[in-house]
Amino acid sequence: MENKNRLKILLVANTGWYLYNFRLPLARFLRLQGIEVVLVSPWDAYVERLQAEGFRWIQLRLSRRSVNPLVELLTIAHLTYIYFREKPSAVHHFTIKCVLYGTIGAKLSGTRAVVDAVTGLGYIFISTEWKARILQPIIRFLYRQILTARRVRVVFQNMDDLQAFADRKLIVPDRTVLIRSSGVDLKRFSPRPSHPDTPPAPVVLFAARLLVDKGLIEYVEAARILKTKGVRATFQIAGVPDPGNPSSISETTLERWRREGAVDLLGYAEKVENLIALSTVVVLPSYREGVPRILLEAAAMGKPLVATDVPGCREVVIPGKNGFLVPVKNARLLANAIEVLLKDPDLCKAMGDAGREKVLREFDDQDVVRRTAKVYEVIGVMLSSDMAATEQ
Structure with a gap:
Protein backbone atom coordinates (compact mmCIF):
# COMPACT_ATOMS: atom_id res chain seq x y z
CA MET A 1 0.00 0.00 0.00
CA GLU A 2 1.35 3.44 -0.96
CA ASN A 3 2.69 5.58 1.84
CA LYS A 4 0.66 8.82 1.64
CA ASN A 5 3.13 10.61 3.92
CA ARG A 6 6.18 9.89 1.78
CA LEU A 7 7.84 12.97 0.34
CA LYS A 8 7.77 13.27 -3.42
CA ILE A 9 9.87 15.64 -5.55
CA LEU A 10 9.47 16.11 -9.29
CA LEU A 11 12.54 17.10 -11.33
CA VAL A 12 11.38 18.75 -14.56
CA ALA A 13 13.52 19.57 -17.62
CA ASN A 14 13.18 20.04 -21.36
CA THR A 15 15.15 16.85 -22.19
CA GLY A 16 15.89 13.50 -20.63
CA TRP A 17 19.47 14.18 -21.75
CA TYR A 18 19.67 17.11 -19.33
CA LEU A 19 18.29 15.13 -16.39
CA TYR A 20 20.63 12.20 -17.04
CA ASN A 21 23.80 14.19 -17.61
CA PHE A 22 23.32 16.97 -15.06
CA ARG A 23 20.84 15.92 -12.36
CA LEU A 24 21.26 12.19 -11.89
CA PRO A 25 23.44 12.66 -8.76
CA LEU A 26 20.69 14.82 -7.22
CA ALA A 27 18.02 12.25 -8.04
CA ARG A 28 20.11 9.47 -6.51
CA PHE A 29 20.82 11.52 -3.41
CA LEU A 30 17.16 12.33 -2.83
CA ARG A 31 16.20 8.68 -3.27
CA LEU A 32 18.79 7.74 -0.66
CA GLN A 33 17.02 10.17 1.69
CA GLY A 34 13.81 8.12 1.30
CA ILE A 35 12.15 10.57 -1.10
CA GLU A 36 10.17 9.46 -4.10
CA VAL A 37 11.81 11.09 -7.12
CA VAL A 38 9.80 11.45 -10.32
CA LEU A 39 11.49 12.70 -13.49
CA VAL A 40 9.50 14.73 -16.01
CA SER A 41 10.67 15.54 -19.56
CA PRO A 42 9.88 14.99 -23.22
CA TRP A 43 10.94 11.59 -24.49
CA ASP A 44 14.43 11.13 -25.89
CA ALA A 45 17.06 8.39 -25.98
CA TYR A 46 18.11 9.10 -22.38
CA VAL A 47 14.74 8.28 -20.86
CA GLU A 48 15.49 4.55 -20.94
CA ARG A 49 18.71 5.22 -19.02
CA LEU A 50 16.80 7.15 -16.38
CA GLN A 51 14.31 4.31 -16.06
CA ALA A 52 17.14 1.78 -15.88
CA GLU A 53 18.34 3.70 -12.82
CA GLY A 54 14.99 2.82 -11.23
CA PHE A 55 13.31 6.23 -11.49
CA ARG A 56 9.73 6.74 -12.54
CA TRP A 57 9.45 9.01 -15.58
CA ILE A 58 6.51 11.03 -16.88
CA GLN A 59 6.40 12.28 -20.44
CA LEU A 60 5.99 16.02 -20.89
CA ARG A 61 4.47 17.42 -24.08
CA LEU A 62 6.83 20.34 -24.73
CA SER A 63 8.26 21.78 -27.93
CA ARG A 64 11.55 23.57 -27.27
CA ARG A 65 11.40 25.73 -30.41
CA SER A 66 7.69 26.54 -30.46
CA VAL A 67 6.44 30.09 -29.94
CA ASN A 68 2.86 29.20 -30.88
CA PRO A 69 0.66 30.53 -28.03
CA LEU A 70 -1.78 27.62 -28.27
CA VAL A 71 1.03 25.03 -28.10
CA GLU A 72 2.56 26.84 -25.12
CA LEU A 73 -0.79 27.00 -23.29
CA LEU A 74 -1.23 23.26 -23.84
CA THR A 75 2.18 22.67 -22.26
CA ILE A 76 1.18 24.72 -19.21
CA ALA A 77 -2.07 22.76 -19.00
CA HIS A 78 -0.18 19.46 -19.24
CA LEU A 79 2.21 20.45 -16.43
CA THR A 80 -0.74 21.60 -14.30
CA TYR A 81 -2.41 18.23 -14.85
CA ILE A 82 0.77 16.33 -13.93
CA TYR A 83 1.21 18.30 -10.71
CA PHE A 84 -2.46 18.01 -9.77
CA ARG A 85 -2.34 14.23 -10.31
CA GLU A 86 1.04 13.64 -8.63
CA LYS A 87 0.53 16.04 -5.67
CA PRO A 88 4.30 16.48 -5.12
CA SER A 89 5.86 17.88 -1.97
CA ALA A 90 8.01 20.07 -4.24
CA VAL A 91 8.84 20.58 -7.89
CA HIS A 92 12.28 21.55 -9.20
CA HIS A 93 12.40 23.11 -12.68
CA PHE A 94 15.39 23.35 -15.03
CA THR A 95 15.66 25.29 -18.32
CA ILE A 96 13.62 28.38 -19.26
CA LYS A 97 10.32 26.92 -20.48
CA CYS A 98 10.12 24.47 -17.60
CA VAL A 99 10.82 27.27 -15.11
CA LEU A 100 8.17 29.57 -16.59
CA TYR A 101 5.44 27.08 -17.43
CA GLY A 102 6.14 24.75 -14.53
CA THR A 103 5.85 27.52 -11.96
CA ILE A 104 2.52 28.59 -13.45
CA GLY A 105 1.40 24.97 -13.37
CA ALA A 106 2.47 24.66 -9.73
CA LYS A 107 0.38 27.68 -8.77
CA LEU A 108 -2.68 26.45 -10.66
CA SER A 109 -2.38 22.95 -9.16
CA GLY A 110 -1.81 24.15 -5.60
CA THR A 111 1.76 22.81 -5.39
CA ARG A 112 3.23 24.78 -2.53
CA ALA A 113 7.02 24.37 -2.87
CA VAL A 114 8.85 25.34 -6.06
CA VAL A 115 12.57 25.51 -6.87
CA ASP A 116 13.49 27.21 -10.14
CA ALA A 117 17.01 26.71 -11.46
CA VAL A 118 18.32 29.42 -13.77
CA THR A 119 21.20 27.50 -15.35
CA GLY A 120 22.10 30.23 -17.84
CA LEU A 121 20.33 32.93 -19.80
CA GLY A 122 19.87 30.77 -22.91
CA TYR A 123 19.26 31.62 -26.54
CA ILE A 124 16.58 34.24 -25.90
CA PHE A 125 18.93 36.54 -23.99
CA ILE A 126 22.17 35.73 -25.81
CA SER A 127 20.97 36.00 -29.41
CA THR A 128 20.65 39.28 -31.31
CA GLU A 129 18.22 37.81 -33.86
CA TRP A 130 14.91 39.62 -34.31
CA LYS A 131 12.86 36.76 -32.86
CA ALA A 132 14.92 36.74 -29.67
CA ARG A 133 14.72 40.54 -29.34
CA ILE A 134 10.93 40.41 -29.62
CA LEU A 135 10.68 37.68 -26.98
CA GLN A 136 13.09 39.26 -24.45
CA PRO A 137 10.64 41.78 -22.89
CA ILE A 138 7.94 39.11 -22.74
CA ILE A 139 10.24 36.64 -21.00
CA ARG A 140 11.45 39.34 -18.58
CA PHE A 141 7.84 40.15 -17.67
CA LEU A 142 7.05 36.48 -17.08
CA TYR A 143 10.20 36.00 -15.01
CA ARG A 144 9.27 38.98 -12.81
CA GLN A 145 5.78 37.61 -12.16
CA ILE A 146 6.91 34.04 -11.59
CA LEU A 147 10.25 34.20 -9.79
CA THR A 148 9.06 36.71 -7.17
CA ALA A 149 6.20 34.48 -5.96
CA ARG A 150 6.40 33.60 -2.25
CA ARG A 151 6.32 29.86 -2.86
CA VAL A 152 9.39 30.01 -5.16
CA ARG A 153 13.09 29.73 -4.42
CA VAL A 154 15.45 30.55 -7.29
CA VAL A 155 18.86 28.91 -7.74
CA PHE A 156 21.54 30.53 -9.90
CA GLN A 157 24.81 28.97 -11.08
CA ASN A 158 26.86 32.14 -11.30
CA MET A 159 26.87 35.58 -9.70
CA ASP A 160 26.69 37.42 -13.05
CA ASP A 161 23.30 35.92 -13.87
CA LEU A 162 22.05 36.45 -10.32
CA GLN A 163 23.09 40.11 -10.42
CA ALA A 164 21.52 40.60 -13.87
CA PHE A 165 18.19 39.31 -12.57
CA ALA A 166 18.48 41.36 -9.37
CA ASP A 167 19.24 44.57 -11.30
CA ARG A 168 16.07 44.08 -13.34
CA LYS A 169 14.08 43.26 -10.18
CA LEU A 170 13.16 39.84 -11.53
CA ILE A 171 13.90 38.10 -8.20
CA VAL A 172 13.59 38.62 -4.46
CA PRO A 173 17.16 38.51 -3.09
CA ASP A 174 16.30 36.75 0.19
CA ARG A 175 14.56 33.97 -1.73
CA THR A 176 17.52 33.40 -4.03
CA VAL A 177 20.45 30.97 -3.71
CA LEU A 178 23.79 30.72 -5.50
CA ILE A 179 24.92 27.13 -6.14
CA ARG A 180 27.74 27.16 -8.65
CA SER A 181 27.14 24.45 -11.24
CA SER A 182 25.66 20.97 -10.98
CA GLY A 183 29.10 19.75 -9.90
CA VAL A 184 31.37 17.10 -11.33
CA ASP A 185 31.97 13.43 -10.51
CA LEU A 186 35.52 13.53 -9.14
CA LYS A 187 35.96 9.76 -9.39
CA ARG A 188 34.93 9.52 -13.02
CA PHE A 189 36.83 12.66 -13.99
CA SER A 190 40.28 12.33 -12.49
CA PRO A 191 43.83 12.62 -13.91
CA ARG A 192 45.12 9.59 -15.77
CA PRO A 193 48.68 8.39 -16.28
CA SER A 194 50.25 8.53 -19.73
CA HIS A 195 48.66 6.05 -22.12
CA PRO A 196 50.27 4.16 -25.02
CA ASP A 197 47.46 5.46 -27.26
CA THR A 198 48.42 9.08 -26.58
CA PRO A 199 48.46 10.85 -29.97
CA PRO A 200 51.90 11.88 -31.30
CA ALA A 201 50.69 15.44 -31.92
CA PRO A 202 49.03 17.65 -29.29
CA PHE A 363 32.79 21.72 -7.49
CA ASP A 364 32.33 18.24 -6.01
CA ASP A 365 28.90 17.09 -7.23
CA GLN A 366 28.07 15.60 -3.84
CA ASP A 367 28.55 18.99 -2.19
CA VAL A 368 26.24 20.48 -4.82
CA VAL A 369 23.45 17.99 -4.20
CA ARG A 370 23.66 18.49 -0.44
CA ARG A 371 23.39 22.25 -0.87
CA THR A 372 20.44 21.78 -3.24
CA ALA A 373 18.72 19.50 -0.75
CA LYS A 374 19.02 22.22 1.89
CA VAL A 375 17.05 24.54 -0.40
CA TYR A 376 14.19 22.04 -0.21
CA GLU A 377 14.37 22.15 3.57
CA VAL A 378 14.11 25.94 3.52
CA ILE A 379 10.77 25.68 1.70
CA GLY A 380 9.45 23.11 4.15
CA VAL A 381 10.43 19.80 2.55
CA MET A 382 12.27 18.25 5.49
CA LEU A 383 14.73 15.57 4.48
CA SER A 384 16.58 12.97 6.51
CA SER A 385 18.75 14.36 9.30
CA ASP A 386 21.67 12.41 7.89
CA MET A 387 22.50 14.88 5.14
CA ALA A 388 26.04 13.60 5.00
CA ALA A 389 24.98 10.29 3.48
CA THR A 390 25.57 9.83 -0.22
CA GLU A 391 24.78 7.03 -2.63
CA GLN A 392 27.78 5.03 -3.73
Missing part, protein backbone atom coordinates in the same frame (compact mmCIF):
# COMPACT_ATOMS: atom_id res chain seq x y z
CA VAL A 203 45.22 17.51 -29.24
CA VAL A 204 42.95 20.51 -28.77
CA LEU A 205 39.43 19.46 -27.74
CA PHE A 206 36.06 21.19 -28.06
CA ALA A 207 33.30 19.04 -26.52
CA ALA A 208 29.79 20.47 -26.28
CA ARG A 209 26.55 20.75 -28.20
CA LEU A 210 27.27 22.04 -31.69
CA LEU A 211 25.83 25.53 -31.28
CA VAL A 212 26.93 28.89 -32.61
CA ASP A 213 26.50 30.22 -29.05
CA LYS A 214 29.19 27.81 -27.83
CA GLY A 215 31.75 29.70 -29.93
CA LEU A 216 32.13 26.87 -32.42
CA ILE A 217 32.59 29.22 -35.40
CA GLU A 218 35.47 30.96 -33.60
CA TYR A 219 37.01 27.62 -32.60
CA VAL A 220 37.10 26.42 -36.20
CA GLU A 221 38.57 29.74 -37.33
CA ALA A 222 41.25 29.50 -34.60
CA ALA A 223 42.13 26.02 -35.90
CA ARG A 224 42.50 27.46 -39.41
CA ILE A 225 44.75 30.25 -38.13
CA LEU A 226 47.04 27.87 -36.26
CA LYS A 227 47.26 25.37 -39.10
CA THR A 228 48.15 28.20 -41.49
CA LYS A 229 50.96 29.16 -39.10
CA GLY A 230 52.26 25.59 -39.19
CA VAL A 231 51.30 24.70 -35.60
CA ARG A 232 51.35 20.93 -35.29
CA ALA A 233 48.15 19.88 -33.50
CA THR A 234 44.88 18.04 -33.99
CA PHE A 235 41.71 20.07 -33.42
CA GLN A 236 38.80 17.88 -32.36
CA ILE A 237 35.09 18.63 -32.09
CA ALA A 238 33.02 16.18 -30.04
CA GLY A 239 29.27 16.63 -30.00
CA VAL A 240 26.20 16.75 -32.18
CA PRO A 241 23.84 19.49 -33.34
CA ASP A 242 20.82 20.32 -31.16
CA PRO A 243 17.83 20.75 -33.49
CA GLY A 244 15.73 22.05 -30.60
CA ASN A 245 18.02 25.07 -30.24
CA PRO A 246 17.82 27.91 -32.81
CA SER A 247 21.60 28.35 -32.48
CA SER A 248 22.33 24.82 -33.71
CA ILE A 249 25.03 24.40 -36.37
CA SER A 250 23.60 23.27 -39.71
CA GLU A 251 24.51 20.00 -41.41
CA THR A 252 25.60 22.03 -44.42
CA THR A 253 28.21 23.82 -42.31
CA LEU A 254 29.41 20.57 -40.77
CA GLU A 255 29.82 19.00 -44.19
CA ARG A 256 31.87 22.01 -45.34
CA TRP A 257 34.15 21.62 -42.29
CA ARG A 258 34.57 17.91 -43.04
CA ARG A 259 35.71 18.65 -46.57
CA GLU A 260 38.03 21.44 -45.42
CA GLY A 261 39.82 19.27 -42.84
CA ALA A 262 40.93 21.95 -40.36
CA VAL A 263 39.03 20.14 -37.58
CA ASP A 264 38.14 16.52 -36.86
CA LEU A 265 34.41 15.99 -36.28
CA LEU A 266 34.06 13.09 -33.86
CA GLY A 267 30.29 13.11 -33.40
CA TYR A 268 28.67 12.08 -30.13
CA ALA A 269 31.08 10.95 -27.40
CA GLU A 270 29.60 8.42 -24.99
CA LYS A 271 32.58 8.68 -22.63
CA VAL A 272 33.92 12.20 -22.97
CA GLU A 273 36.44 11.48 -20.22
CA ASN A 274 38.37 9.29 -22.66
CA LEU A 275 38.69 12.20 -25.09
CA ILE A 276 39.69 14.60 -22.32
CA ALA A 277 42.34 12.16 -21.11
CA LEU A 278 44.04 12.19 -24.54
CA SER A 279 43.77 15.96 -25.02
CA THR A 280 46.41 18.60 -24.38
CA VAL A 281 44.12 21.61 -24.07
CA VAL A 282 40.33 21.88 -23.69
CA VAL A 283 38.61 24.88 -25.25
CA LEU A 284 35.16 26.46 -24.87
CA PRO A 285 34.81 29.90 -26.51
CA SER A 286 31.15 30.26 -25.46
CA TYR A 287 29.15 33.48 -25.62
CA ARG A 288 27.64 32.93 -22.15
CA GLU A 289 27.16 29.98 -19.77
CA GLY A 290 25.64 28.94 -16.47
CA VAL A 291 28.74 27.04 -15.38
CA PRO A 292 30.02 24.86 -18.26
CA ARG A 293 30.33 21.22 -17.37
CA ILE A 294 33.04 20.47 -19.94
CA LEU A 295 35.40 23.00 -18.32
CA LEU A 296 34.80 21.45 -14.90
CA GLU A 297 35.36 17.94 -16.23
CA ALA A 298 38.54 18.92 -18.05
CA ALA A 299 39.91 20.79 -15.03
CA ALA A 300 39.07 17.80 -12.82
CA MET A 301 41.21 15.66 -15.14
CA GLY A 302 44.13 18.08 -14.89
CA LYS A 303 43.84 19.77 -18.28
CA PRO A 304 44.54 23.47 -18.97
CA LEU A 305 41.59 25.48 -20.24
CA VAL A 306 40.99 28.20 -22.80
CA ALA A 307 37.59 29.89 -22.58
CA THR A 308 35.95 33.24 -23.14
CA ASP A 309 35.76 36.01 -20.57
CA VAL A 310 32.01 35.64 -20.04
CA PRO A 311 29.70 34.69 -17.16
CA GLY A 312 29.96 31.01 -16.31
CA CYS A 313 33.40 30.48 -17.80
CA ARG A 314 34.78 32.97 -15.27
CA GLU A 315 33.52 30.69 -12.49
CA VAL A 316 35.93 27.97 -13.59
CA VAL A 317 38.94 29.63 -15.23
CA ILE A 318 41.35 31.79 -13.24
CA PRO A 319 43.40 33.56 -15.92
CA GLY A 320 47.06 32.62 -15.77
CA LYS A 321 46.38 30.05 -13.04
CA ASN A 322 44.47 27.16 -14.60
CA GLY A 323 43.95 28.53 -18.10
CA PHE A 324 43.29 31.61 -20.19
CA LEU A 325 40.21 33.76 -20.81
CA VAL A 326 39.94 35.56 -24.15
CA PRO A 327 37.42 38.09 -25.47
CA VAL A 328 34.23 36.64 -26.90
CA LYS A 329 34.01 36.19 -30.68
CA ASN A 330 37.74 36.79 -31.18
CA ALA A 331 39.23 33.85 -33.08
CA ARG A 332 42.70 35.39 -33.36
CA LEU A 333 43.19 35.87 -29.61
CA LEU A 334 41.66 32.44 -29.05
CA ALA A 335 44.28 30.97 -31.39
CA ASN A 336 47.06 32.86 -29.61
CA ALA A 337 46.05 31.48 -26.20
CA ILE A 338 45.89 27.92 -27.54
CA GLU A 339 49.29 28.32 -29.18
CA VAL A 340 50.90 29.47 -25.93
CA LEU A 341 49.80 26.27 -24.22
CA LEU A 342 50.71 23.98 -27.10
CA LYS A 343 54.27 25.32 -26.99
CA ASP A 344 54.72 24.99 -23.22
CA PRO A 345 54.12 21.50 -21.73
CA ASP A 346 55.32 22.65 -18.31
CA LEU A 347 52.73 25.43 -18.25
CA CYS A 348 50.06 22.93 -19.27
CA LYS A 349 51.02 20.68 -16.38
CA ALA A 350 51.04 23.52 -13.84
CA MET A 351 47.68 24.84 -15.01
CA GLY A 352 46.20 21.36 -15.07
CA ASP A 353 47.26 20.75 -11.48
CA ALA A 354 45.79 24.08 -10.38
CA GLY A 355 42.54 23.30 -12.14
CA ARG A 356 42.21 19.92 -10.42
CA GLU A 357 42.75 21.57 -7.03
CA LYS A 358 40.08 24.17 -7.76
CA VAL A 359 37.49 21.58 -8.76
CA LEU A 360 38.26 19.45 -5.70
CA ARG A 361 37.77 22.49 -3.52
CA GLU A 362 34.69 24.02 -5.11
